[in-house]
Amino acid sequence: MIVFSDILLSLTLLSVLLSLASNRLMTLVKIMAFQGIVVSLIPLFLEHHEGMAMGSILLLQVMILIKGFLIPGFIYVAVKKIKMQREIEPIVGYHASVFAGLIFILVSVFISDRIHISLPGEHVLLMITAITTLASGLFLLMSRRKAITQVIGYLMMENGIYLIGTALAKQTHTLYVVEFGVLLDLLVGIMIMGIVLHNINRTFDDVDTALLGQLKD
Amino acid sequence: MLEFTCLIPMFTGIIAMFLPVRFGRGILVVTALLHLQITILAWLGKVTPALPRYFSASPDGLLVLLVTSFIFLFISLYAVSYMSETEIASEPIYIGCTLFFMATMSMVALADHLIVLWIAIEATTLMSAPLIFLTRSKSALEATWKYVLICSVGIALALLGCFFIVLAMDIGNVHVPITFSSLGSVATQLDPMWLKAGFIFLVIGYGTKMGLAPMHTWLPDAHSEAPSPASALLSGALLNCAFLGVYRSHQLLYQAGLGDFSSNILIGFGLLSMLIAAVFIFNQTGYKRMLAYSSIENMGIIAFGVGIGGLATYGAMLHLIHHSLIKSSLFLSSGNILLGYGSKLISKTGNMAKVFPKTFIAFFAGFAGISGFPPFGIFVSELLIIIGAFQKGRSISISIFIFALILIFAGASRLVMKMSFGKWDDEILVDENMARVLPSYALLLTSIILCVWMPDSLYQTILSAIATIGGGLNG
Numbered sequence: 001m002i003v004f005s006d007i008l009l010s011l012t013l014l015s016v017l018l019s020l021a022s023n024r025l026m027t028l029v030k031i032m033a034f035q036g037i038v039v040s041l042i043p044l045f046l047e048h049h050e051g052m053a054m055g056s057i058l059l060l061q062v063m064i065l066i067k068g069f070l071i072p073g074f075i076y077v078a079v080k081k082i083k084m085q086r087e088i089e090p091i092v093g094y095h096a097s098v099f100a101g102l103i104f105i106l107v108s109v110f111i112s113d114r115i116h117i118s119l120p121g122e123h124v125l126l127m128i129t130a131i132t133t134l135a136s137g138l139f140l141l142m143s144r145r146k147a148i149t150q151v152i153g154y155l156m157m158e159n160g161i162y163l164i165g166t167a168l169a170k171q172t173h174t175l176y177v178v179e180f181g182v183l184l185d186l187l188v189g190i191m192i193m194g195i196v197l198h199n200i201n202r203t204f205d206d207v208d209t210a211l212l213g214q215l216k217d
Numbered sequence: 218m219l220e221f222t223c224l225i226p227m228f229t230g231i232i233a234m235f236l237p238v239r240f241g242r243g244i245l246v247v248t249a250l251l252h253l254q255i256t257i258l259a260w261l262g263k264v265t266p267a268l269p270r271y272f273s274a275s276p277d278g279l280l281v282l283l284v285t286s287f288i289f290l291f292i293s294l295y296a297v298s299y300m301s302e303t304e305i306a307s308e309p310i311y312i313g314c315t316l317f318f319m320a321t322m323s324m325v326a327l328a329d330h331l332i333v334l335w336i337a338i339e340a341t342t343l344m345s346a347p348l349i350f351l352t353r354s355k356s357a358l359e360a361t362w363k364y365v366l367i368c369s370v371g372i373a374l375a376l377l378g379c380f381f382i383v384l385a386m387d388i389g390n391v392h393v394p395i396t397f398s399s400l401g402s403v404a405t406q407l408d409p410m411w412l413k414a415g416f417i418f419l420v421i422g423y424g425t426k427m428g429l430a431p432m433h434t435w436l437p438d439a440h441s442e443a444p445s446p447a448s449a450l451l452s453g454a455l456l457n458c459a460f461l462g463v464y465r466s467h468q469l470l471y472q473a474g475l476g477d478f479s480s481n482i483l484i485g486f487g488l489l490s491m492l493i494a495a496v497f498i499f500n501q502t503g504y505k506r507m508l509a510y511s512s513i514e515n516m517g518i519i520a521f522g523v524g525i526g527g528l529a530t531y532g533a534m535l536h537l538i539h540h541s542l543i544k545s546s547l548f549l550s551s552g553n554i555l556l557g558y559g560s561k562l563i564s565k566t567g568n569m570a571k572v573f574p575k576t577f578i579a580f581f582a583g584f585a586g587i588s589g590f591p592p593f594g595i596f597v598s599e600l601l602i603i604i605g606a607f608q609k610g611r612s613i614s615i616s617i618f619i620f621a622l623i624l625i626f627a628g629a630s631r632l633v634m635k636m637s638f639g640k641w642d643d644e645i646l647v648d649e650n651m652a653r654v655l656p657s658y659a660l661l662l663t664s665i666i667l668c669v670w671m672p673d674s675l676y677q678t679i680l681s682a683i684a685t686i687g688g689g690l691n692g
Contacts, residue, residue, distance in 0.1 A: 141370070147362065154369060161377050168384045177383050177395070180332055181376060183339060187369040190343060194362065 005045035009129045011038050012163075013105070016136045019156065020097040023090075025079050025148060029072055032152055036067030039133075039159045043166045046123065059179050063162075066185050071155060074192050078148060082195070092143040104135040126167045134160025151191045158184045219266045219274055222255050222282065222323040230316030234309050241312040242297045248316055249290040252323070256286040260674060266327065273329035273398055276682035277468075281461050282326035283675075284538055285454040287663070288545045289319055291656040292453075295549050296446035298652035302556055303444075311351055311444070318344040318450065325458040329396045331379050338375070338426060338462055341455055342368045348447040349439050360435075360442035367435040368426055375422025375462070381415030382469070384408070397465050401685070404472035416470050416479055420486065423462035426455070428513045429486045429520060430493040437497075440509035441561060445552025448505065452512045453545030457537055460519060464686075467523060471686045476526070483524030484614055490517030491621035499628040503561045505551050507632055508544065511587055514625055515540040521618060522602040523686070529605025530688025532598045534679045539586070539594030539664050546660035547583040550576050553654065554636075556647040563632055567641030576649045577637060579657035584633045586664060588626045593661070594668045 015035040022028050040063035043056075090097065108131035112124055137157025141150050158181065165178035229248045233241040258264045259274055260283060266272040296315070300308060321340040328334035342365065350361040383395060388408040393399040400407070425432040440448045463483070470479040494514035501507040515536065522533025553576040558566045569577040586593030599622070606615040667675075683689065 138370070141366075150366060154366070154373075157370070158373060161373055161380075164377060165380045168380055168387075177332060177379065180336070183336060184369070184373055184376065186343065187339065187365065187372065190346065191362075191365055191369070194365070 033072035130163035223320040226316040226320035234313040249293040271330040272327040295656040360438035364439040371425025378418030385411035419466040426459035430490040437509040441505035449545035449548035453541040480524040487517040487521030495624035530683040532601030536598035543586040546657040550580040567639035
């Protein structure tokens, strides 16, 4: 069981690095869908969640549906609609991004080593993955210019937060706190809706937040 | 049923979405009146929460609720006249979203449960984003995008903070509902390390929403791009609600005996916000942006006052009330100026004293008030904060505080002078009228009245709100 959860965690780490390296939006969307499913599956295979209640199983399915299918599908529609298949011009290059991702892993190993004394359970890899995902998401959010990539970065950050919540969850009441993270997807939904429906497409030639530079001091 | 304060605006908001515009405006005012009545009943202790597991009528929440409800009434009166003068695209959406926004803010003020508070603050972001995007211009889109993205990151970090606080409960083996009131009573049993970590994330998260530097970057854009009544609501009400999140977290840490840690963080953020506002206000080109930076400054002052503790906390609470009154009045006046001159740029305005005498009085008096001149309340609150800081012996902080205040006054007064007395000989687009000036006057007048006479229940509520973080009139 534990081995299986470690496999899932490694897959998550891999997807994080892949997303930092990918330059095509479609690939990025697929990676996010994969990551969403893997991340929502992880709680199922953790030791302290074995005796899961019916409600939790149901919530798990909802998470998979939202994180793995609904939101990525929504982004997929957005990418299709604004016809933006071409490469993204990042603020930080792809090689540098992957390198940054590796540094995040190192830093999170260091951090989780420092804090794991006071943590429940033995899942050191869980904490490492969680912090790496969170940091890489924030990095992606800041280092890319396209609005859609920023949303994807936010999504990744949210996955990281979900994982941290899972890592910290020990008792029953915590479980339902973590699940409220789903509400963040509402914000993601609004952002994508902004891209799809509103004038981002019409107002700008392409969805590039570098053009969002009117308001400055 | 104190929850009516959020249910009624929610309900009327849905109705207003589907009704013709004429009814919508009426609904806005009627809802504001109803809301104020329920709030006053709650103050008299006649209405209590029906779901005490999630909501409570805490003194700090009631204070924010009253301020929000009060300025909402005048803003909606103004909005009725403003909307008849200008073409607001999709007015039902504006009215509906304003009402939803009001509902979510009431929910923030009443929330006692950690997660309910978080949900409510997230909902304020969702409900206010359409208000900023209302003009559908390119710059409005940019402002909305920044607002949603930056505040969403903040909200996500605040959720992490909530996780850490729950973890602090788990480690300390505490089994109570995750509400601020019950956590406060067992605060000393919580794990201090995770509590501190949680506080940092909560302050960064809710501080983003509150406009504390360096997470303030969305605020000047959003406040200047939104239509003026919405700006007034964002600045006068939303910032207070976000502050409530920070305040509750600070309260929890104080009760856990970690007050020094959280105080120093608040003081640091407060002073940084004031300094950044002072730097950016200096060469501001738009008057609404100037007001927005002034909001950042004032939020900094409030955070500073709460961080200092003692008498300064009382000052900070007074500051919260008076800042809301005066700043929303200023934003309402700026709406008249925008209608009249047709531009948000200071260089396109001038000679307001001649052209718009009534608006000029409101704007200039508001500026004097926000800069801390008597007879307005901010004079008293800033004085109390300074005295409180001296009592605590924070001499370095207080010198930075006063330096920033002077810098901001110098920077802003230059701009306001240019607007009021500078040269201008073009034709005006929309003349001012009484319906759009009286709400500003009323808000300013309230600030003056509260300065000379404060109802005893207000006084007692402020005292009991600050008693939990060791504040009081005697230091």
